[in-house]
Amino acid sequence: MTTAILVSIVMTLVAASTPILLAALGELVVEKSGVLNLGVEGMMLCGAVAGFAVAFSTGSTGLGLVAACGAGIATAMVFAVLTLSLTANQVATGLALTIFGVGVSSLIGAGFVGRTITRLGPVFPAALSEHPLLRAVFGHDIVVYLSLALVLGVSLFLRRTRAGLILRAVGENDASAHAIGYPVIAIRYGAIAFGGALAGLGGAYFSLALTPMWADRLTAGRGWIALALVVFAAWKPGRLLLGAYLFGAVMTLELQAKAAGITWLAPELLAMAPYLATVAVLTMMSIGRKTGRLDAPACLGKPFSAS
Amino acid sequence: MTSIITRRRFNFGAGAAAATLPLIGGASAQAPLGVGFIYVGPVGDHGWTWTHDQGRKALEKEFGAKIKTSFIENVAEGPDAQRAIRQLAQAGNRIIFTTSFGFMNPTIQVAKQFPKIHFEHATGYQRAENVATYNARFYEGRAVIGTIAGHMSKSGQAGYIASFPIPEVVMGINAFTLAARKVNPNFKTKVIWASTWYDPAKEADAAKALIDQGADMITQHTDSAAALQAAEQRGVFAFGQASDMSSFAPKAHLSAIVDDWSGYYVSRVKAAMDGTWKSGDVWGGIKDGFVKIAPYNTAVTPAARAAADDVMKGIVAGTLHPFTGELKDLKGEVRVKAGEKASDEVLSKMDWYVDGVQA
Structure with missing residues (x-):
């Protein structure tokens, strides 16, 4: 009985962590290129509604996932054009993008309220995915495994490839990168598109896998958690994975503790634990080094215009 | 998780037309009665707010061109609601439904400034001459x-x-x-x-x-x-x-x-039309529909x-x-x-x- 509960907790935990991990990983790459996009929540919602609309119309969740990436990229491009080409303020534009995403997703989704689809199923055959114990490892859907592969991929890309080095150079010192001939704006466009695709995918994980339906503001603020997570992880993919699963674990255990009737621990304490942890990590990091820069890319949030 | 952003979608329509009424005098008798709604959530939630919006749609079906409805959705409970309610009041609505508990004080406040407009507050307990309350069992x-x-x-x-x-x-x-x-x-x-x-x-x-x-x-x-x-x-x-x-x-x-709020909404709007509207408190259950x-x-x-x-x-x-x-x-x-x-x-x-x- 208890192992069954444990396995179930793991399943819920992984599912709860995955969309945050995806969105945060995309944002990490964006921020590594020196751009701060606060519109994660808006991009997630656009991905969620587009994914649902396509999956509902075509009957294919696979196509839904692809559409979600596309919608995320499209939304991100609005941000990219405004901030990169027109050098608008990134913070204000990002916030506006979230408000825009909430509105446009609601508009598109109006015709899909009250509908449902078959949820995204596990990848592996039933022998593995429905095994009482092994399903903890093999019982997940494609997006979960994809998100883990992407963490590894992004980590290798940033640390081991020339392209990753260039991306980081653009984020650390855009003027120098420009001076030695790298196309700063184009690279940032690419990073923002990648961030949009992953945010869209993360959003679609809600409408296609977690709660296969469309309802306004379906992601309910997870985009903001993803943003906090990037800072929590000090812009490192490995730590991001850890952080996302920690957030997921706390969210799941909070509910399990309540269901099990554990009342001596105020559930509110568990609910605020991830945020307390973020504050604690930030404090420790800034005590550790006197610069107070917290490992943030040096050009984060600064507009760049080639002159 | 609360999002820090609230969205506004103000469904114009009634507003502008009704506000100019007094200038025309005689024509006002035939002008549609403005009915306003304040929603706490999105109409697309398929839950609480959605059911209130079904009530609004039932009004349109029942009264047709005799009324003009408008609504503001996703209104945060608290001081911000006051602005939204006032907006509907100034737009010339004659009866305004505020459909969440947290709109209680804002409704009372705005109602003081618009004594001729009928206000209906859902699930609250504060009433006034022009503020009625209603709830379901x-x-x-x-x-x-x-x-x-x-x-x-x-x-x-x-x-x-x-x-x-x-x-x-x-x-x-x-x-x-x-x-x-x-x-x-x-x-x-x-x-x-x-x-x-x-x-x-x-x-x-x-x-x-x-x-x-x-x-x-x-x-x-x-x-x-x-x-x-x-x-x-x-x-x-x-x-x-x-x-x-x-x-x-x-x-x-x-x-x-x-x-199902439609029965109540229809009866209250009818009363507002006939001039028989009175403040009160209705707590309806299965029997009342x-x-x-x-x-x-x-x-x-x-x-x-x-x-x-x-x-x-x-x-x-x-x-x-x-x-x-x-x-x-x-x-x-x-x-x-x-x-x-x-x-x-x-x-x-x-x-x-x-x-x-x-x-």
Whole structure:
């Protein structure tokens, strides 16, 4: 009985962590290129509604996932054009993008309220995915495994490839990168598109896998958690994975503790634990080094215009 | 998780036209009556706000060109609401419905400035010359589904996903548990406080946690259908909230408590038209058509069906009150004496749980 509960907790935990991990990983790459996009929540919602609309119309969740990436990229491009080409303020534009995403997703989704689809199923055959114990490892859907592969991929890309080095150079010192001939704006466009695709995918994980339906503001603020997570992880993919699963674990255990009737621990304490942890990590990091820069890319949030 | 952003979509239409009325004088007699709505959530939530918007649509159907409706959705409870309500008042609406508890003080404030406009506040308790209140006896519906749960549950445990411990929600938990325990004296209701009205992913995860802990009946007092989907996935039963949610969970959805505001809205707008509108307080239940029970799933056993129908008939006839004493709270203190029925005042201040609730 208890192992069954444990396995179930793991399943819920992984599912709860995955969309945050995806969105945060995309944002990490964006921020590594020196751009701060606060519109994660808006991009997630656009991905969620587009994914649902396509999956509902075509009957294919696979196509839904692809559409979600596309919608995320499209939304991100609005941000990219405004901030990169027109050098608008990134913070204000990002916030506006979230408000825009909430509105446009609601508009598109109006015709899909009250509908449902078959949820995204596990990848592996039933022998593995429905095994009482092994399903903890093999019982997940494609997006979960994809998100883990992407963490590894992004980590290798940033640390081991020339392209990753260039991306980081653009984020650390855009003027120098420009001076030695790298196309700063184009690279940032690419990073923002990648961030949009992953945010869209993360959003679609809600409408296609977690709660296969469309309802306004379906992601309910997870985009903001993803943003906090990037800072929590000090812009490192490995730590991001850890952080996302920690957030997921706390969210799941909070509910399990309540269901099990554990009342001596105020559930509110568990609910605020991830945020307390973020504050604690930030404090420790800034005590550790006197610069107070917290490992943030040096050009984060600064507009760049080639002159 | 609360988003820091609230969205506004103001449905113009009535506003501009009605505001210019007084200038034309004679023409105003035929001009459509402006009816405004303030919603706390999105009309697309398929829950609480959606049911109010169904009421607005019923008004349009009933009165056609004689009225013009408009609404502002996603209005945050608190000071911001005052601005939204004033906006509707200044746009020339003659009657304004503010449809969430947290709009109480803002409604009273704005009503003072617009003595000629009729205000209707849902679920509140403050009234004025031009502010009426209305609410539905959802607990009557909870008693009906609790009866079904008592009959259908094998584990004798229900999972209840609740939003905030306000009397409205506590009342529902107690009514559900009392009804289920009439059928199965050992019935238990495990409550998870989600601390939100709306977070589909969290509602689904809460349902899963409750199912993990042995609950085989899921019900909720939050706004989305996510918990039903989780129940469907895990193969247990569940009940819809605010509207018929069977399309989300065809197998799990045993029935639902359906809010229906249209009858009340039509009668109040009619009164405003005829000039007979008066402030007052209406708390309508199954008998008044405020609360309806969605069609039973074919999985509901004949015994459960008959018992639920009996409860419903008893409530309508007034022979059965879901809160009939003796009722004790968890500390053993008697809250409703033997043979007595809980008064509306006791109900509207309820902050204690009956035996069988784990909250």
